[in-house]
């Protein structure tokens with residue numbers, strides 16, 4: 001297991017159609033935590049062969065800075081995934097996103113290809129990352145097996161629109177109809193030590209709605225969110241990066257805890273609020289997230 005790829009911040013995961021050179025060029029310089037060069041639903045079927053070539057060229061020629069360089073392959077049942085997986089051999093690829101993950105076997109198939117690529121590229125085991133998208137009824141039903149399927153897996157991604165369509169839900173702004181799935185994905189991710197990346201807001205001109213959704217995702221325990229447009233980076237980054245007030249509160253809680261623990265005391269009061277272990281752990285998580293944000 002490589003701690004660097006497991007621990008890196010994945011607050012903003014920006015999709016870019018692999019068939020659109022202009023957008024890939026642009027995406028390279030936006031400072032998103034992850035840039036996901038897409039071969040799946042963002043690319044028309046007739047453009048997929050060209051998109052594979054353009055992605056290889058982008059990985060070779062563009063400077064993505066600190067952004068993680070990911071490729072989203074087509075789904076296991078698409079019949080064309082093997083051609084997409086060839087990109088794992090590219091020396092600049094850092095990870096792959098598997099859409100519509102519906103079983104452990106699908107995740108393991110991509111994991112095996114990443115292992116092969118690691119051998120070819122003389123990389124340590126599990127240097128390459130795998131992120132699985134949960135966006136179908138079967139994906140939700142198989143969550144436990146999927147989350148535990150392969151050592152390359154670093155994150156689960158909740159695909160709200162495909163999920164809603166698969167179960168026949170009607171999407172609303174309140175998003176009640178997908179709340180169970182959204183909450184399940186973050187729970188299984190936590191149970192298996194994975195990051196959780198939240199749904200996207202398709203209405204990319206609605207900054208207010210995006211900020212609300214991102215804040216809700218952060219409260220649920222998600223570590224980041226999918227995005228489709230450059231304007232979505234700043235609001236999402238803000239929601240998933242602890243504020244100065246949150247950091248200073250968390251530091252006070254941890255300091256006070258350490259002092260009380262040294263004196264052999266458990267629960268204690270701080271600013272009129274009872275602090276015990278769950279709150280201390282939450283404060284430690286805030287500090288860990290703040291540390292990651294600075295890397």
Ligand code: COA
Nearest residue numbers: 014015016017022023024026027038041042043228229230
């Ligand atoms: N990555 C990088 N740059 C992007 C971008 C993205 N995802 N989306 C938009 N841009 C760029 C545009 O190229 C444009 O730059 P330019 O004027 O310098 O060329 C600028 O940002 C403003 O774009 P705008 O005109 O507001 O949007 P658009 O009409 O060009 O594109 C979408 C709108 C939705 C088609 C586009 O945002 C997009 O392709 N998003 C990703 C879609 C995707 O991958 N879907 C599959 C996963 S869900």
Ligand code: MG
Nearest residue numbers: 099135159162
């Ligand atoms: Mg999808």
